[in-house]
Amino acid sequence: MDGTLSANDLSHIVTADKAHVWHHLSQHKPWEVSDPNIIIEGKGLRVWNQAGKEHLDAVSGAVWTVNVGYGREEIARAVYDQLCKMNYFAGAMGSVPGALFAERLIGKMPGMSRVYYCNSGSEANEKAFKMVRQIAHKRYGGQKHKILFRDRDYHGTTIGCLSAGGQDERNAQYGPFAPGFVRVPHCLEYRRHEQEGAPSENYGEWAADQIEKVILREGPDTVGALCLEPVTAGGGVIAPPEGYWPRVQEICRKYDILLHIDEVVCGIGRTGTWFGYQHYGIEPDMVTMAKGVASGYAAIACLVTTEAVFDLFKTDETDPMDYFRDISTFGGCTAGPAAAMENMRIIEDEDLLGNTERMGAYMTARLHDLMDRHKVVGDVRGKGLFLGAELVSDRESRDPVSEPLVKKVVADCMAQGVIIGATNRSIPGRNNTLCFSPALIATKDDIDEIVTAVDGALGRVFG
Numbered sequence: 001m002d003g004t005l006s007a008n009d010l011s012h013i014v015t016a017d018k019a020h021v022w023h024h025l026s027q028h029k030p031w032e033v034s035d036p037n038i039i040i041e042g043k044g045l046r047v048w049n050q051a052g053k054e055h056l057d058a059v060s061g062a063v064w065t066v067n068v069g070y071g072r073e074e075i076a077r078a079v080y081d082q083l084c085k086m087n088y089f090a091g092a093m094g095s096v097p098g099a100l101f102a103e104r105l106i107g108k109m110p111g112m113s114r115v116y117y118c119n120s121g122s123e124a125n126e127k128a129f130k131m132v133r134q135i136a137h138k139r140y141g142g143q144k145h146k147i148l149f150r151d152r153d154y155h156g157t158t159i160g161c162l163s164a165g166g167q168d169e170r171n172a173q174y175g176p177f178a179p180g181f182v183r184v185p186h187c188l189e190y191r192r193h194e195q196e197g198a199p200s201e202n203y204g205e206w207a208a209d210q211i212e213k214v215i216l217r218e219g220p221d222t223v224g225a226l227c228l229e230p231v232t233a234g235g236g237v238i239a240p241p242e243g244y245w246p247r248v249q250e251i252c253r254k255y256d257i258l259l260h261i262d263e264v265v266c267g268i269g270r271t272g273t274w275f276g277y278q279h280y281g282i283e284p285d286m287v288t289m290a291k292g293v294a295s296g297y298a299a300i301a302c303l304v305t306t307e308a309v310f311d312l313f314k315t316d317e318t319d320p321m322d323y324f325r326d327i328s329t330f331g332g333c334t335a336g337p338a339a340a341m342e343n344m345r346i347i348e349d350e351d352l353l354g355n356t357e358r359m360g361a362y363m364t365a366r367l368h369d370l371m372d373r374h375k376v377v378g379d380v381r382g383k384g385l386f387l388g389a390e391l392v393s394d395r396e397s398r399d400p401v402s403e404p405l406v407k408k409v410v411a412d413c414m415a416q417g418v419i420i421g422a423t424n425r426s427i428p429g430r431n432n433t434l435c436f437s438p439a440l441i442a443t444k445d446d447i448d449e450i451v452t453a454v455d456g457a458l459g460r461v462f463g
Contacts, residue, residue: 013038013050014035014036017038035050037049042057043069043070044069045069045438045441047419055414055417056418056450058418058419058421058436058438058450059420059436059437059438060292060437060438060439062419064233064265064291064292064386064437065291066292066295067268067269067270067291067292067343067352068346068439068441069295069439070439072295072342072343075294075295075297075342075343078339079335079338083334083335087335088333088334090327090329090332091117091327091331095332095334095337096334098117098337101338104341105302105304105344109275109287111283112284112287112304112306113305113306113310114304114305114306115304116303117300117302118328119299119301119328119330119331120290121155121156121262121288121289121291122155122156122157122158123328124264124289124301124302124303125155125156125160125161125164125227125262125264126156126158126160127288127303127326128225128260128303129225129227130324131286131303131309131313132145132225132258132260135224135312138312140221143221143222144222145222146180146223147224147225147226148181148182148214148215148223148226148227148257149182149183149184149227149228150183150184150185150186150227151183151184151185152167152188152235152238152426153165153186153227153228153232153262154166154167154170154234154426155229155262156264159174159177159178163177166186166235167234167235167426169426169427170234182214182218182223184214186232186235186238187203187241187244188232189203189204189207190378190381191398202243203241204244205247207241207244208251209247211226211248211251212251215257220256220257223257225285225286226251226257226260228259228260228261229262229266229276230262230279230280231266231276231383233265233266233386235423236390236423236427236430237381237382237386237387237388237433238381239382240280245277245280246281248282249283258286259282259283259286260284260285260288261282261284261288263277263288264289264290264301265291267289267290267292268291268293268343268344269292269347269352269353269356269384269440270385270386270440271356271383271385272353272360272385273353273384275287275289279383284306285305285306285308286306287303288304289304293340293343294336295339298336298338298340299330299333299336300333300335300340347440352440352441353440356384356385357384359442359444359447360383360384360385360386360387362444362447363387363436363442363447363451366448366451367387368380370389370454374455374458374459376393376401376462377389377390377391377458378390378391378392378398379392382436385436385437385439386437387435388423388434388435389454390432390433391409392432400429400431401432401462402432403424405462406431406434407422407424409457410422412456412460412461413453413454416453417453418450418454420435421434421435422435
């Protein structure tokens with residue numbers, strides 16, 4: 001497994017890519033005189049580009065997706081076998097892998113009962129928003145339609161999801177957005193000094209109370225749902241402060257507001273439990289997931305609800321407007337649930353939840369070591385193998401380092417053969433957090449290699 005291609009193959013692939021592929025999240029102007037990276041092979045945590053250079057991938061496919069690592073032939077075989085037998089039928093009908101994976105998934109989610117299949121995290125969140133709106137019309141005369149979202153959280157790339165997007169830089173130039181989405185404050189304790197009135201004690205409860213203030217301002221009879229990430233991802237890898245989630249749950253129940261947890265990043269083991277919300281003892285009404293559900297081996301996303309939510313859509317079979325009138329074309333693909341079942345089996349058989357907890361603790365300790373060596377590291381935070389290190393120019397003032405310097409750290413690591421991430425195109429002036437999410441199979445040696453690369457990069461960039 002060395003990632004090499006023949007010279008003819010290499011020339012053709014690079015030429016075809018540069019001529020015809022529109023890459024995601026990329027400025028293409030530099031590639032008029034240089035070549036983009038083309039990842040041609042992967043095994044475990046390692047990937048190889050078109051030049052045959054090996055990289056350790058510390059971000060699981062760049063966007064927190066390949067949870068069980070590359071080259072899992074057993075998942076590929078499961079998908080192949082299923083596709084040969086039955087590849088697709090629209091979701092109005094059932095399928096064998098769809099039924100079996102739903103059963104296994106619900107077994108990991110006490111209190112939840114129904115799985116709605118679709119093909120991306122953005123789409124899963126759109127489905128949840130549509131359910132909230134339909135419930136508002138069915139039960140509340142359209143009044144209880146507003147959806148609250150949190151500053152710094154991200155829920156997808158469609159216009160609807162961007163309307164619930166708490167990252168202003170990512171939203172820029174895509175408005176106007178859909179009405180009825182209302183922002184609530186973030187819960188990043190490290191930056192509580194930037195929030196007026198934030199206390200040094202019991203910050204978590206205070207941050208949750210700010211949500212209640214928004215609800216009261218908008219009118220509780222107009223708010224249908226609160227959509228939150230259990231650990232904020234691209235907005236800075238923000239683990240919730242103590243006391244936050246219990247108070248959030250209490251507020252939602254007090255005002256009859258559906259609690260929608262976006263597990264697109266955190267779900268399926270990333271934080272050391274099957275789902276991030278399970279660390280905090282909360283009981284959501286809706287949970288959305290994608291990315292790690294099949295570790296990128298097939299496209300699949302799910303919206304999971306309680307039976308109480310499901311029952312709201314089957315009260316009168318004679319009413320043609322009573323059910324959830326929605327479809328996801330590729331939610332009918334069987335490859336997704338077939339891959340997801342095998343993905344889940346691997347996580348169970350290899351104790352990857354346990355490994356994530358152990359290696360997450362080890363990596364957190366190693367990142368704290370970097371704080372002792374580099375004053376530019378202001379904060380280390382996260383959960384499991386989902387971690388961030390915020391870079392600041394001064395620990396006392398906590399002023400962020402400039403984004404170009406953060407990019408230099410990422411580029412230096414890339415040159416060393418280690419791929420790390422950083423918040424980018426997210427929060428204006430606050431894109432200063434290094435992001436780490438290696439596959440759940442990571443070992444101490446892998447983590448040491450990642451941290452050593454970051455150590456060297458910080459020294460070269462900041463001295």
